[in-house]
Amino acid sequence: MTANAPATETVGLYGADASPDEQRAAFREGRVPVAVYGMGKIGLPLSLVYGETTGAVTGVDIDPGRVAALADGTNPLDHEPGVSALLSELVAEDRFACTTDGEAAASTARVHVIVVPTVIDADDDPDLSSLEAAAETVRSGLDPGDAVFVESTVPPGTCEDVIEPVLTAGERSPGEFGLAHTPERTASGRALRDIRGSYPKIVGGVDGESGRVAALVYDELTDNEVIRTSDARTAECVKLFEGVYRDVNIALANELATLTDAFGVDVIDTIEAANTQPYCDILTPGAGVGGHCIPYYSHFLLDAITDPAPMIETGRSVNERMPGFVVETLVDGLSTDRSVEGATVALFGVAYRAGVPETRASPAIDVAHRLDRLGATVLAVDPILDELPEMPAEDVALDEITDRDVDAAALITAHEEFGDVDWHAFEREGSDGIRRGITVVDGRQALDLSETAHTVYTVGRGWH
Numbered sequence: 001m002t003a004n005a006p007a008t009e010t011v012g013l014y015g016a017d018a019s020p021d022e023q024r025a026a027f028r029e030g031r032v033p034v035a036v037y038g039m040g041k042i043g044l045p046l047s048l049v050y051g052e053t054t055g056a057v058t059g060v061d062i063d064p065g066r067v068a069a070l071a072d073g074t075n076p077l078d079h080e081p082g083v084s085a086l087l088s089e090l091v092a093e094d095r096f097a098c099t100t101d102g103e104a105a106a107s108t109a110r111v112h113v114i115v116v117p118t119v120i121d122a123d124d125d126p127d128l129s130s131l132e133a134a135a136e137t138v139r140s141g142l143d144p145g146d147a148v149f150v151e152s153t154v155p156p157g158t159c160e161d162v163i164e165p166v167l168t169a170g171e172r173s174p175g176e177f178g179l180a181h182t183p184e185r186t187a188s189g190r191a192l193r194d195i196r197g198s199y200p201k202i203v204g205g206v207d208g209e210s211g212r213v214a215a216l217v218y219d220e221l222t223d224n225e226v227i228r229t230s231d232a233r234t235a236e237c238v239k240l241f242e243g244v245y246r247d248v249n250i251a252l253a254n255e256l257a258t259l260t261d262a263f264g265v266d267v268i269d270t271i272e273a274a275n276t277q278p279y280c281d282i283l284t285p286g287a288g289v290g291g292h293c294i295p296y297y298s299h300f301l302l303d304a305i306t307d308p309a310p311m312i313e314t315g316r317s318v319n320e321r322m323p324g325f326v327v328e329t330l331v332d333g334l335s336t337d338r339s340v341e342g343a344t345v346a347l348f349g350v351a352y353r354a355g356v357p358e359t360r361a362s363p364a365i366d367v368a369h370r371l372d373r374l375g376a377t378v379l380a381v382d383p384i385l386d387e388l389p390e391m392p393a394e395d396v397a398l399d400e401i402t403d404r405d406v407d408a409a410a411l412i413t414a415h416e417e418f419g420d421v422d423w424h425a426f427e428r429e430g431s432d433g434i435r436r437g438i439t440v441v442d443g444r445q446a447l448d449l450s451e452t453a454h455t456v457y458t459v460g461r462g463w464h
């Protein structure tokens, strides 16, 4: 099913004779049908912004359940402000449709937007299998004059060395269609706002005409400026450099936090004071760096080079060490009372970031495995996940965790729902009538347990 299939001839933009104004008008009037491949945290809001702009967008996904819900105007991912309302509005107006039939959507579309997962495998090598599969779907319906925009974050050179060969393995040749990298700078939780223009939009084409078409289209979508890079590879690296900057910066904060006792200062307060100087912007230490963005982008860059890159490598390894630091600290705290072997430990927060139901590379998973290897029994609480990812932990509901007898706890992700936890419930009254607390590691500076009997270690602040 294709939303609002134009009654008139559809228009391709790449290499078109029409003037830029005529092309912009055609796009806005829905005569340039769009297909967006990947209805996830980013692809769905992105397709809705396309839909509100052109009225001729079809979302494609391989998940039948997700497609059925979306086609019906129901949003399975309701953590994004504004998405549910915009989705039902555009479906009702036939300005957005959704399908699992990617080939049908590709045959109608004149702009193809790919925003499927790009991840790393167990060896930290890029896994672009979803991207290649989506490109093969596009190829099946690629016509001269079409444009393909790759929004997924990709290793340097992917558009030219991976996507273009897939697209030209059929009837099309290079130069017959547009291909550009148009990286998404959105963060989950503020996707619509970001896509509509929180930041300048980066676009880079495999050739000049591809870059021109990408800039023309995204100039219609964003309220912000469109920055055209010299080529697709540059646009790919812009996105990756942003991410690796963040990874290395967080690593600096984390390294400083592991030295809290050595420096004898509250590192959080110290960073806050240091950041009052405009040339200093140290990010926040925590229990680790998760998600399928920041932890992966360093590997996308490292995989593309043979030269040493010690800063990138070290930043990644410092961040990957933080779950171990949390467990070592928990074991230290327990050691005065009992061994970690046989202890019951409650983990608060499994999603990689507060409010976002995504668990790829979540620090809590590594923490659970480390505790399990030490012989602890692990309980995990995450109010925004329907179920836990694969991890050695018992899934406990938020309203049941304080009924459990736990020896220690760690807050890994600071969901706002944890604000109502009654931490006194974990205290125990000894035979001497004294209420004793447990060891708690606060990985996100989110807890104030000063009124409890618990012994707390806050990452970046130390024991208190």
Ligand SMILES: NC(=O)c1ccc[n+]([C@@H]2O[C@H](COP(=O)([O-])OP(=O)(O)OC[C@H]3O[C@@H](n4cnc5c(N)ncnc54)[C@H](O)[C@@H]3O)[C@@H](O)[C@H]2O)c1
Binding pocket: 037, 038, 039, 040, 041, 042, 043, 060, 061, 062, 063, 066, 102, 115, 116, 117, 118, 130, 131, 133, 134, 151, 152, 153, 154, 184, 185, 186, 187, 188, 292, 293
């Ligand atoms: N989540 C973010 O904050 C964010 C921000 C910027 C960039 N990105 C990048 O955007 C891309 C997508 O991320 P996401 O968070 O939306 O992923 P996601 O896992 O939330 O959604 C991906 C969707 O793509 C679908 N899919 C997989 N293979 C497909 C195929 N061959 N054809 C059609 N659909 C397919 C999946 O079923 C899923 O619905 C990644 O490259 C990511 O790096 C993500």
Ligand SMILES: CC(=O)N[C@@H]1[C@@H](OP(=O)(O)OP(=O)(O)OC[C@H]2O[C@@H](n3ccc(=O)[nH]c3=O)[C@H](O)[C@@H]2O)O[C@H](CO)[C@@H](O)[C@@H]1O
Binding pocket: 153, 184, 185, 186, 187, 188, 242, 243, 246, 250, 283, 284, 285, 286, 287, 288, 289, 290, 291, 292, 293, 294, 352, 353
């Ligand atoms: C460059 C940039 O800004 N990119 C953002 C990022 O968004 P994200 O959804 O991946 O979320 P982050 O906030 O980066 O968190 C990742 C993990 O790092 C932990 N963390 C974070 C900040 C900190 O100071 N200390 C930490 O420990 C946090 O807990 C979590 O586990 O990538 C998206 C895709 O590229 C971007 O679009 C988006 O703009």
